[in-house]
Amino acid sequence: MFFHVLTLFPDMIRDGFTTSILGRAAEKGILSLEAVNIRDYTKSRHKKVDDYPYGGGAGMLMQAQPVYDACQAVIEGIQTRKKTAGEEKVRVIYLTPTGQVFSQQLARELAREEDLIFLCGHYEGIDERVLQRIVTDYVSIGDYVLTGGELPAMVMMDAIARNVPGVLGNEESAQTESFDDGLLEYPQYTRPEIWEGERVPEVLLSGDHAKVEEWRLEKSLAKTKEVRPELYESWAESHQEYFVKKAKKEERLR
Numbered sequence: 001m002f003f004h005v006l007t008l009f010p011d012m013i014r015d016g017f018t019t020s021i022l023g024r025a026a027e028k029g030i031l032s033l034e035a036v037n038i039r040d041y042t043k044s045r046h047k048k049v050d051d052y053p054y055g056g057g058a059g060m061l062m063q064a065q066p067v068y069d070a071c072q073a074v075i076e077g078i079q080t081r082k083k084t085a086g087e088e089k090v091r092v093i094y095l096t097p098t099g100q101v102f103s104q105q106l107a108r109e110l111a112r113e114e115d116l117i118f119l120c121g122h123y124e125g126i127d128e129r130v131l132q133r134i135v136t137d138y139v140s141i142g143d144y145v146l147t148g149g150e151l152p153a154m155v156m157m158d159a160i161a162r163n164v165p166g167v168l169g170n171e172e173s174a175q176t177e178s179f180d181d182g183l184l185e186y187p188q189y190t191r192p193e194i195w196e197g198e199r200v201p202e203v204l205l206s207g208d209h210a211k212v213e214e215w216r217l218e219k220s221l222a223k224t225k226e227v228r229p230e231l232y233e234s235w236a237e238s239h240q241e242y243f244v245k246k247a248k249k250e251e252r253l254r
């Protein structure tokens, strides 16, 4: 997986990439990152990348030309690496509050791409004409406003990388599987068995894996029902058999 980030703050991206998972995966050669400084592609003497918005309004906008040329340079690099000329349709993800909201499902889908280009806006955004020309996916990481697209890009790269085969050791990947079934995580415990007078739930010390699995699913369902009822409802719809079995079991116990 090759991550390409178009940004005015490449160091922010490079520093963010050396975290545990992304750094290790980069060392393993599973991931690679290039952070491209859009400012390197300005044609103006004063390295200008922004200008006033037509129609007035507060703030500045990023101009089309430097963004377009930086993106073309990245695409040419990809075509050179893949020895394909011209037919590459690389996904260009624009991080913006007006995008579709990012999700684990989108992370899994994007993890199948070989190359991803992230376009990080600053100021009040980017000239619409270059967005229409190069952007394939408009994505928001949630309903809040940030200063730039760099943090959202790093959030997305982390979530996507965790779905790239080989990035997570097998002990870590089990963790994400449980979340992937659309439920919130169950509560977790580690040593000591008693901390500040609080004991670890007995079932987790029992060594009975079936009971542990059952307990964890119950806890996940309870937490999901309380915190994210819409997730709970859609899980319940596609797991009718769980409730039938549960009712039968309770019937027997009565």
Ligand SMILES: NC(=O)c1ccc(NCc2ccccc2N2CCOCC2)nc1
Binding pocket: 095, 096, 097, 120, 121, 122, 123, 124, 125, 126, 139, 140, 141, 142, 143, 144, 145, 146, 147, 148, 149, 152
């Ligand atoms: N939720 C998100 O994914 C998210 C993403 C980016 C972002 N900001 C950079 C930005 C990028 C593009 C357009 C506008 C802006 N903004 C600039 C600052 O002013 C508001 C608009 N904020 C939140």
